[in-house]
Amino acid sequence: MSDTLEELQEAIRNFDEEEAEAKTRQALEEGIEPQEAITAATDVLRETGQKFENGELFLFDLVSAGDAMNASREILEEAIKQQGDERESEGKVVLGTVEGDIHNIGKKILGALLAANGYEVFDLGVEVPAEEFVEKCKEVDADAIGASALLTTTKEKQRELVEVFEEEGLRDDVIMMVGGAPCTEEWKDEIGADLYGQTAFDAVHKIQDFEKADSGA
Amino acid sequence: MREGIKGGQLQLCSDEQVEGIHEGALEILERIGMKIENERALDLLDEAGADVNREDEIVKFPPSLVNECIDEAPRSFRLAARDPENDFMLEPERSYVGSCSGPPHVYDYEAGDERAPTREDLVESIKLQSQLPNIDMSWAMYTLRDDPMLGFINLYELLSNNDKHSCVLSYYGGDLTEKLVDMVELVAEEEDVTNKHLVTMYNEPVSPLCLMRGALESQFAWTDAGLPLLSSPMPDMGATGPMTIAGTAAQGLAESLGGIVIGQLNNPGTPMLMGSLPVPMDMRLGSHCYFHAERMFYQSFTAQWARKYGMPVFGTGGVSDSYGADYQNGAETAISLYGSILAGQNLIHDLGVIGSGYRNSLEVLTLLDEMVGMAKRVTENFEVNDDTLAIDVIEEVGHGETFLSKAHTREHGRKELFMPDLMKKREQANWSFNAAADAAHERVRDLVESADPKPLPEHVDEELQSIMDDAEGMSKEVDMV
Numbered sequence: 001m002s003d004t005l006e007e008l009q010e011a012i013r014n015f016d017e018e019e020a021e022a023k024t025r026q027a028l029e030e031g032i033e034p035q036e037a038i039t040a041a042t043d044v045l046r047e048t049g050q051k052f053e054n055g056e057l058f059l060f061d062l063v064s065a066g067d068a069m070n071a072s073r074e075i076l077e078e079a080i081k082q083q084g085d086e087r088e089s090e091g092k093v094v095l096g097t098v099e100g101d102i103h104n105i106g107k108k109i110l111g112a113l114l115a116a117n118g119y120e121v122f123d124l125g126v127e128v129p130a131e132e133f134v135e136k137c138k139e140v141d142a143d144a145i146g147a148s149a150l151l152t153t154t155k156e157k158q159r160e161l162v163e164v165f166e167e168e169g170l171r172d173d174v175i176m177m178v179g180g181a182p183c184t185e186e187w188k189d190e191i192g193a194d195l196y197g198q199t200a201f202d203a204v205h206k207i208q209d210f211e212k213a214d215s216g217a
Numbered sequence: 218m219r220e221g222i223k224g225g226q227l228q229l230c231s232d233e234q235v236e237g238i239h240e241g242a243l244e245i246l247e248r249i250g251m252k253i254e255n256e257r258a259l260d261l262l263d264e265a266g267a268d269v270n271r272e273d274e275i276v277k278f279p280p281s282l283v284n285e286c287i288d289e290a291p292r293s294f295r296l297a298a299r300d301p302e303n304d305f306m307l308e309p310e311r312s313y314v315g316s317c318s319g320p321p322h323v324y325d326y327e328a329g330d331e332r333a334p335t336r337e338d339l340v341e342s343i344k345l346q347s348q349l350p351n352i353d354m355s356w357a358m359y360t361l362r363d364d365p366m367l368g369f370i371n372l373y374e375l376l377s378n379n380d381k382h383s384c385v386l387s388y389y390g391g392d393l394t395e396k397l398v399d400m401v402e403l404v405a406e407e408e409d410v411t412n413k414h415l416v417t418m419y420n421e422p423v424s425p426l427c428l429m430r431g432a433l434e435s436q437f438a439w440t441d442a443g444l445p446l447l448s449s450p451m452p453d454m455g456a457t458g459p460m461t462i463a464g465t466a467a468q469g470l471a472e473s474l475g476g477i478v479i480g481q482l483n484n485p486g487t488p489m490l491m492g493s494l495p496v497p498m499d500m501r502l503g504s505h506c507y508f509h510a511e512r513m514f515y516q517s518f519t520a521q522w523a524r525k526y527g528m529p530v531f532g533t534g535g536v537s538d539s540y541g542a543d544y545q546n547g548a549e550t551a552i553s554l555y556g557s558i559l560a561g562q563n564l565i566h567d568l569g570v571i572g573s574g575y576r577n578s579l580e581v582l583t584l585l586d587e588m589v590g591m592a593k594r595v596t597e598n599f600e601v602n603d604d605t606l607a608i609d610v611i612e613e614v615g616h617g618e619t620f621l622s623k624a625h626t627r628e629h630g631r632k633e634l635f636m637p638d639l640m641k642k643r644e645q646a647n648w649s650f651n652a653a654a655d656a657a658h659e660r661v662r663d664l665v666e667s668a669d670p671k672p673l674p675e676h677v678d679e680e681l682q683s684i685m686d687d688a689e690g691m692s693k694e695v696d697m698v
Contacts, residue, residue, distance in 0.1 A: 058500035060455060102423075105456050109503045152362055181321070182362050200503055 004030055005040040008072060012044045015064035017071040024072040034079035038087055041076070042118055045069045049116025059109065066112035090118040091143040091211065094136045096128030098157035103150035106179065110146060110200040117204055130157070130164040137165075137174055144175035144207060146197075155182045159191040175210055179203055218304050219353050222589070223596045225310035225524070225561025229517035234463075235525055238518060241467030242474060243280040250277035251426045251475040255433035261482045283474055286481040292527040294488040296354070296445060297414045299404070299671065300380035304411050305353060307490070307529040310561045313353035314534070314554075314589055316346060316582055317566045318371060318386045318419075321360045324571060324578035326658045329541065331576050334359035336370060343378045344668035345579055345661060351589035354382040354417075358569070358577040369685045372397055372416065376404050376681065378670045384566070387420045391434030396688040398442045400681055407677045414488065417445040417564070419531075422472040424452035433479065440480045440487045447531045447564070448476030449492030453505065456498040462511055466518050469493030477528075490564060492531030493519060505573050507536040508549035516553075516560040524561065532562025535585040540572040542581055542654040550585055558592045583657040583664075587639050594635040605629075 004027045011019035020041075027037045048065040051057040080087050093114055095107050104126050111121045122136055133145055149155040158178045165171045177195040178188055188196035195210055197203025250268070253259055253276045263269040268277040293308035305313055322331035323338050342358035357371035364370065368388035375383040387394070405413035418439045422428050439446050450472040452458030458465035473491045480489050495515050496505040516532060523530035534557030537549035550568075557565045568589075569582030599605070610625045620626050639656045649655070673681070 055501060059498065059503055060460075060500060105453070106503070152360075152367075153365065 001040060002027070002030065002032060005032065005037060008037065009040055009044045012041060012065055012068045012072070013048070015061070015068050017068045020068040021071040021075065024075045028075070028079055034076040034083070035085070035088065038073065038076045038080070041069055041072050042089075042115075045116045046118060049113065052116070059112075062116060063108060063112045066115050069115060087120060089120040091207075092120045092122065092140050093144045093146060093207070094122045094124065094133060094140070094142045095146045095148070096124035096133060097126040097148045097150075098154055098161065099127055099129045100157060101149050101151055101154035101180075102126045103148065103180070106150075106200060107146070107148045110148075110179070110197070110203050113200050113204045114207075117208070119207075130161045133161060134164060134168050134170065137170060142174055143211075144177060146177040146179060146203065149178070149180040149182065152182045155180065155187065158183070158187075158193065162192050175207065175214075177203060177207060218302070218306070219313065221305055221311040221313040221353060222558055222593050223310060224312040224558045225520060226596065227517060227556075227559035227561075228521055229514055229560075230521050232525075235518060235521045238463060238466045238470060239522060239526070241463070242470035243283055245426070245467060245471040246278040246283055246474065247280055248277070249426065250275045251422075251428055251472070252276075253428045253433070253475070253479075254430040255428070255437075257437060258428070258433050258479045261479060265478075265482050278475070278478060283478055286478040287474070287526050287528060289481040289485050290477060290489050290528050291486055293529065294445065295412060295414065296382045296417065297405075297411045298380060298382045299376075299408055299410060299415065301409075301411045303353075303381045305382065307488075307563050309524045309527075309529075309563075312532070312558045312561060312563060312565055314558075314565045314568055314585075315352055315354035315384065316342070316356050316358050316569045316577065318356045318358060318384075319360055320358065320570055320572075320574055320577040321362045322572070322576045323359055324541065324576040324580070326542070326578070326580045326654070326661075331540075331572075334361060336361065336374070339371065340374050340378055341665050342577070342579060343374055344665050344670065345582070347379045347381055347670060348664040348668050349583065349586040351586045351593065352381070352568070352582070354384055354564070355379045356384050356566070358579075358582075366685070366689055368393070368397065369400075369688055372400055373681055373685060375416070376400065377673055377678070378668075380671060382414075383416045384564075385416055385418055387418050387432055387435040387439075389435055390431040391438050392691055393688055394435040394438035396684055396691070398438055398444065399684050401444060402442065403680055403684070404673065404677060407674060413443075414445050417447060417490075419447050419449065419566075420476060422448065422450040422476055424450050424457040424472060425468060426472060426475075428472075428475055428479070436476060436480060437483060440484050440489070443484060443487050445488040445490070446480060447490035447492055448473050448480065449490070449494060449531045451494045451496055451505075454495055454497035455500060458495060462514050465495045466493070466515060469495050469515075470519075470522065490529045490531045491519070491523060494531075494533050506538060507533075507567070507570065507573050508538050508553055512553055513556040513560070516556045516562055520560040520562045523563065529563040532557040532560070532565035533567045534558065534562070534565045535568030535570075535581075535588075537571045537581075538573045540576060542578065542584070542651070542657075546571060546581065547584075550581060551588060554585060554588055555592060558589075558596065579661045579665075580654055580657040583660050584639055584653060587637055591635050591637070599633075 008023035052062045111123050176193045178193045179197045195206045323334045339357045346352050346355040361367040401416050420436050452469050454465045519530045534554040535550045537546040539545035568585045640653045
């Protein structure tokens with residue numbers, strides 16, 4: 001691996017967004033393939049995820065490393081797109097908190113954990129209308145979505161989301177996952193979603209298992 | 218009148234620490250301000266001289282305004298109950314205890330597992346609290362999570378099944394909260410009560426530094442009527458608050474004061490409680506820690522702040538992150554209960570809330586009722602005089618003999634020591650791993666079955682039902698908080 005890529009990895013390990021961004025640009029200038037750079041960056045995040053699972057690192061380490069990784073990833077994905085290629089990953093997941101709900105933290109933790117497990121994550125933020133989920137899923141050809149709701153009333157929006165995906169003919173192509181304090185396994189079944197994650201860890205494991213079962217079938 | 222417990226013996230923070238955090242809170246409010254999503258609140262703050270940015274809804278509070286509003290808020294007030302014998306005075310250094318609403322699961326003791334709550338569970342929980350001798354106020358202990366009428370059901374069942382003071386969470390915006398106020402005022406008018414402060418509402422700023430539209434509407438509706446309201450956030454250390462105790466204490470105080478300033482500007486002198494319930498994020502699981510060793514600092518800080526600045530403070534105790542009545546649960550509930558009482562927090566809630574807020578347990582609450590009895594005994598302290606020093610008796614008994622047969626022993630033997638009934642001393646043969654919790658479970662069944670709440674007059678009940686029918690029609694249109 002080139003020195004620059006090793007420095008990029010070190011920057012992510014040190015949670016240094018600015019340095020990660022600078023080393024990413026430097027790598028591209030040196031003619032390193034963006035896919036190679038993204039693999040190098042993802043490797044560090046995976047290592048961070050493992051250290052987190054072992055209890056060596058804490059959640060704030062994981063989220064900070066994820067932010068540094070994102071700084072690099074955005075540049076590299078753009079470069080891959082310009083080459084007319086697609087990034088290789090475990091899968092593409094679109095995340096968002098449903099319309100009317102501003103709760104962000106659980107989703108942010110899930111995003112960091114998914115990225116640490118090699119997924120490509122597109123976080124639409126909070127108060128995301130169903131149409132925006134649809135648009136992004138079409139744009140990036142997503143494999144899964146995760147819709148978060150923290151309030152008894154806003155979780156109804158998860159039901160609407162499933163309905164909108166049906167109407168758009170996307171339902172069978174996208175794994176639909178719901179989460180947040182008022183959600184339960186029964187709620188997931190009632191609205192016809194695929195997965196319910198009680199915690200961020202639970203969600204990651206379920207999405208991995210679901211994909212395995214899916215590809216096995 | 219309920220006498221509560223004399224707390225405030227334990228001061229972990231120095232005056233400099235209390236002052237430093239207070240100054241920090243004022244600086245946060247002045248430099249960073251709060252996001253306030255409510256036109257009426259923005260108008261009030263604008264008029265009072267705050268720096269109001271209408272576009273991004275950020276309000277910066279001059280320290281003088283905050284201090285004036287703290288002075289305006291009453292230092293003590295009387296909370297009422299349907300049975301005036303159960304009224305109590307919120308005042309410095311007196312503590313009153315109760316459970317809380319919120320947990321979405323019942324801890325089913327016999328099954329050793331959790332389940333979704335029903336309306337019957339709510340009623341049972343209220344009947345139990347009205348029967349437990351050391352519990353001062355009642356809450357509907359679970360969240361009926363799929364019922365948009367939950368706030369109304371909670372209040373209705375509290376007013377119908379409980380002769381103590383009631384507390385409710387704020388679930389709705391303004392229109393529906395006005396209906397809740399109508400229910401409280403109706404019962405206050407029709408029943409022979411001391412004042413209309415029958416129900417306190419718990420309103421929560423969202424950390425960091427936000428007062429949301431619906432919560433403010435509900436605060437206005439409640440305080441317009443002069444009903445008691447507590448403004449208390451739950452910053453997650455490291456997630457929605459800084460990672461340090463001082464920083465989270467200052468931010469939490471600032472958030473609480475934001476609500477109090479608006480309440481006092483709207484209705485000067487309206488009864489309010491300050492409070493802050495910081496919960497660190499567990500950095501391995503991403504969950505709330507209801508119990509953590511440092512909770513005692515927050516308990517002490519808020520109580521010391523409240524005494525210094527003259528406001529009653531909302532407290533938290535008797536909580537655990539364990540999911541059942543195990544060792545961890547016993548230790549965490551006991552430490553957090555004693556921390557809150559000895560600190561001198563005034564309205565202490567969350568007794569019986571376990572599993573980091575996922576479950577509420579009637580058995581744990583009942584064990585804590587006994588622990589409160591012990592705390593009462595300890596805070597009453599002991600007397601030193603000729604009779605209690607008992608030098609004459611010691612002399613009479615002399616060396617190597619016994620006090621068992623002395624009149625002095627019989628005179629003091631029933632009152633000097635607290636006699637636990639659930640966590641009692643058992644002969645080894647009668648001991649089992651769950652003996653105390655099993656006894657608590659039996660006590661719960663007995664108390665719930667023997668509860669005999671005074672029914673509301675029929676016409677009052679009918680009117681309450683009719684208010685709820687109106688609200689049900691409206692609830693389909695109105696956002697909840």
